[in-house]
Amino acid sequence: KAGVTQTPRYLIKTRGQQVTLSCSPISGHRSVSWYQQTPGQGLQFLFEYFSETQRNKGNFPGRFSGRQFSNSRSEMNVSTLELGDSALYLCASSLSSGLVYEQYFGPGTRLTVT
Amino acid sequence: QKEVEQDPGPLSVPEGAIVSLNCTYSNSAFQYFMWYRQYSRKGPELLMYTYSSGNKEDGRFTAQVDKSSKYISLFIRDSQPSDSATYLCAPNTGNQFYFGTGTSLTVIP
Numbered sequence: 001k002a003g004v005t006q007t008p009r010y011l012i013k014t015r016g017q018q019v020t021l022s023c024s025p026i027s028g029h030r031s032v033s034w035y036q037q038t039p040g041q042g043l044q045f046l047f048e049y050f051s052e053t054q055r056n057k058g059n060f061p062g063r064f065s066g067r068q069f070s071n072s073r074s075e076m077n078v079s080t081l082e083l084g085d086s087a088l089y090l091c092a093s094s095l096s097s098g099l100v101y102e103q104y105f106g107p108g109t110r111l112t113v114t
Numbered sequence: 115q116k117e118v119e120q121d122p123g124p125l126s127v128p129e130g131a132i133v134s135l136n137c138t139y140s141n142s143a144f145q146y147f148m149w150y151r152q153y154s155r156k157g158p159e160l161l162m163y164t165y166s167s168g169n170k171e172d173g174r175f176t177a178q179v180d181k182s183s184k185y186i187s188l189f190i191r192d193s194q195p196s197d198s199a200t201y202l203c204a205p206n207t208g209n210q211f212y213f214g215t216g217t218s219l220t221v222i223p
Contacts, residue, residue, distance in 0.1 A: 004157070035213075042120075042215035043158070043202065056210055090157050103211075105150075105157030 002027065004093050004106035012112045018079040021109045025072050025093030031055075032074040033103065034066060037088040049074055050096070078111075086113045117141055120203055120214030129223050133190040137203035137214045140184065144205035144212075147179045149188045152200045152216065161188075161201075193221045 005024045013019050025032050033056075034046040045058035049068035066076045072093075078085055088110050092103040120137045127133055135149075146165055150158035164170045167181045178187040186203050200216040 033211075035211075040215070042118075043204075043211075043213035045211055048210075058210075092157075103160065105159065107155070107157050 004091055004104055006089075006091050006106040006109050008109060009107065010110045010112075012114060013081050014114055015081055015083060017081050018077065019081060019111060021076045021078075021089055021091075021111075023074045023076070023091030023093075023106060025074070025091075026104055029093035029095055029104075030072050031094045031096055032068055032072065033092045033094075034074070034076050035090045035092065036060075037090055037108070038086075043090070046076070081113045083113050086111060117212040118203060118205060118214040121217055122215050124218040124220060126220045126222060127193055129193060129195060129221055131193050131221070133193050133197070133219060133221075135188040135190075135201050135203075135217050135219070137186040137205075138184055139186065139205050139212070141205070141207075141212070142181075142184075143207050145208055146206050147177065147186050148204040148206065148211075149175075149177055150202040150204055150213075152202060154199075158202055193219075195221045195223050197221050 007022045031050045033048040035043045037043045048056040052068045063079045068074045088108040090108045092105045094102045118139045148163040149161045151161045152158040162172045164177050167179050170177045174191045176189040198220045200218045202216040203214040204211050
């Protein structure tokens, strides 16, 4: 069974621009969560989507948004990029919402903001 | 105060050593205690988890939780070079994860 895939793997953007990251979950998984990973803060939860609805949200500004499509694929958007948004963005999928012990992570998208 | 505190290391040990990785947490609502391993340029992978207090053993790995002191430990016996990775503790409420910053471990052959 194919794992979680994320595209693109690497991205370089300029301050003020916006960016969209994509995540394809494992086949049959309906929950997708997004995380930001930085050396200083570690992994921080952004939001979780289940059946196209946002179920949980972390403590990030409104510039960070996401959505989920009917095929469970998810996108994350960051508008008005800031230097501090440079990070590894990880997507994780699971069969259902709340089954946190079954989360499977993708390889991440490395975003660099200059 | 952060939800989870974890010593970032780096930790360097010789092959065959016993490794102890630790985290402290502040939220009494945490019920599940997970450990993830993250190799360079990869996403985290679930190593093992425990529910509530106690010990759980899986091969060379033992996870231990002490809810009274809010202390989480992962022990690796007979460490191997392939164990070289970053280890993240992740206590959670069943709905949301809180990750430690990770401890970087290098096992020297």
